[in-house]
Amino acid sequence: MTVFISGAARNAAADAITALVDAGAAGGKLQIRSGTQPAGPDATATGTLLAEVTLAATAFAASSGGSAALAGTPLSVTAVADGTATWFRILDSAGVARIDGSVGVSSADLVVNTTTVSTGLDVEITDGTLSIPASG
Numbered sequence: 001m002t003v004f005i006s007g008a009a010r011n012a013a014a015d016a017i018t019a020l021v022d023a024g025a026a027g028g029k030l031q032i033r034s035g036t037q038p039a040g041p042d043a044t045a046t047g048t049l050l051a052e053v054t055l056a057a058t059a060f061a062a063s064s065g066g067s068a069a070l071a072g073t074p075l076s077v078t079a080v081a082d083g084t085a086t087w088f089r090i091l092d093s094a095g096v097a098r099i100d101g102s103v104g105v106s107s108a109d110l111v112v113n114t115t116t117v118s119t120g121l122d123v124e125i126t127d128g129t130l131s132i133p134a135s136g
Contacts, residue, residue, distance in 0.1 A: 002135050010066030010132040017099065017130060018060035018068045024093030027055040030075075031091070032103060032112070032123060034083035041089065041097035050085055050117045053077040053125070059090070060130065070110075070128030077123050085115040085123070099130060 005013075021028040035047020053075055060068040088110045090099040101109030111127040 004135045011063040013132045014063035014068040026093040031089045037087035051077045051079045066132040068130045075125040079117045
């Protein structure tokens with residue numbers, strides 16, 4: 001039997017997850033990485049750290065339709081290494097990993113202007129969304 005989640009429950013779940021990112025004395029961090037995405041935020045980060053940006057104290061807007069949008073987009077971040085951006089990790093201000101997702105120029109959890117990253121050049125984050133599915 002399929003489980004269906006109400007819109008209010010989806011919004012509450014998304015808001016609870018994003019609140020974990022906002023907890024602490026400072027903004028969380030968003031890392032753009034290369035390589036194969038690990039099984040989830042509880043797993044050790046893989047690949048090369050290509051870029052990292054400090055997020056706003058409130059990193060996501062309030063959720064609607066089960067989705068929470070990354071606040072402050074577009075964001076620009078300067079690359080610290082060369083590589084192909086394939087996934088991202090969001091950590092809270094204490095450095096605890098909370099969210100992992102895909103990176104791409106479209107149809108990804110984190111949308112960037114390019115996945116070909118070069119040291120010293122900017123990567124622009126144009127969109128980022130955390131979505132809770134309606135059914136599982």
